[in-house]
Amino acid sequence: MHSILRRRGLLAATLAASLLGGIAGGAQAQDNKNTVKVGISVGNAEQIFEVVKKVAAKDGLTVQVVVFNDYQLPNAALAAGDLDANAFQHQPFLDNQIKARGFDLVPVGLTITAPLGFYSKKLKSIDQLPEGAAVGIQNDPSNGNRALLLLQQAGLITLKPEAVKNNTATPLDVVTNPKKLKLVPLDAAQLPRSLDDLAIAAINNDYAEKAGLSFNKDAVIKESPKGPYANLIAVRRADKDKPWAKRLVAAYQSPEVRSFIETQFKGALVPAF
CATH class of the missing domain: 3.40.190.10 (Periplasmic binding protein-like II)
Known part of the structure; x- marks a missing residue:
């Protein structure tokens, strides 16, 4: 009886070791x-x-x-x-x-x-931006903030210092807007398709390229590549x-x-x- 129990115990231990080895081997294969x-x-x-x-x-x-x-x-x-x-x-x-x-x-x-760049189908230079112009920016927090910082860099708006410091700027953080620009938040992928309805729009590089826009040739406001x-x-x-x-x-x-x-x-x- 004891011999049978010992054999069963050895069999169970061997099976467990085999299963554990298989799991470990599978994990290692997954790692590598x-x-x-x-x-x-x-x-x-x-x-x-x-x-x-x-x-x-x-x-x-x-x-x-x-x-x-x-x-x-x-x-x-x-x-x-x-x-x-x-x-x-x-x-x-x-x-x-x-x-x-x-x-x-x-x-x-x-x-x-x-x-990041701002692009336009209507303007050749940002100096041509009219008062009350519709300006497209991304509606996600990160890229929207980035677009607003670029507008501030171009001297078109001023943002609350705290929002700039924390990289959390939204249109609600605009404190001066001399040209009375109308900020239009849109999904990033929609911005190139919306250029007919906007004076300028912030367009991420991948979407700009897909739309046939060149950062070097077509952007009217350009972000520094060292940002x-x-x-x-x-x-x-x-x-x-x-x-x-x-x-x-x-x-x-x-x-x-x-x-x-x-x-x-x-x-x-x-x-x-």
Whole structure:
């Protein structure tokens, strides 16, 4: 009887060890996986990631790209586990999304800076902006703040100092508006399509490129490329030290990608690494 119990005990222990080994092996395989799914936004990121994919492939890492046309979706997809990483946003945008939606996401590496511009179909120079003009800005907190700061930089409005300091400016923080501009908050993706109805509009670089607009040639107000809005690669916090995450960052921050960005975009995009 005791012998039977001992054999049963050994069998159970062996089975448990086998199961644990399988779980551990699966976790290790997940840590060292060689295929990653990355969310990006439409436009120039698609071109850049064609180079990233080639560089990553040399290291045995397959990068699968998922293209989004809405800034609100890539972080939700990453948090839900539908992506392994995303590369479309700067730190202020990520901070706002974490605060608003509770995502547990962290940056693991910088990519590019995409200077923001105001564009127009009606004006060749910002000096031509008429009184009472309709001015489009993004309706998300981070990019809306950024657009308002750029309007202040151009001398068109003045914002409350506290809002500027905290990067939280909204149209309610405008304290002087000499030209009586009408600020029109819209979804970032809608702004290029709304240029017929607006005097000028703040348009993020990826949407501007998709609309055939050139930052260097067409923007009537230009943000400095040395500002605080460097884009980044984000992952779930649990994945920040995984080998595949480091390999993805290394592929992006490679000399080949740097050379492509500098040659292809000629200052409209700037490597942030």
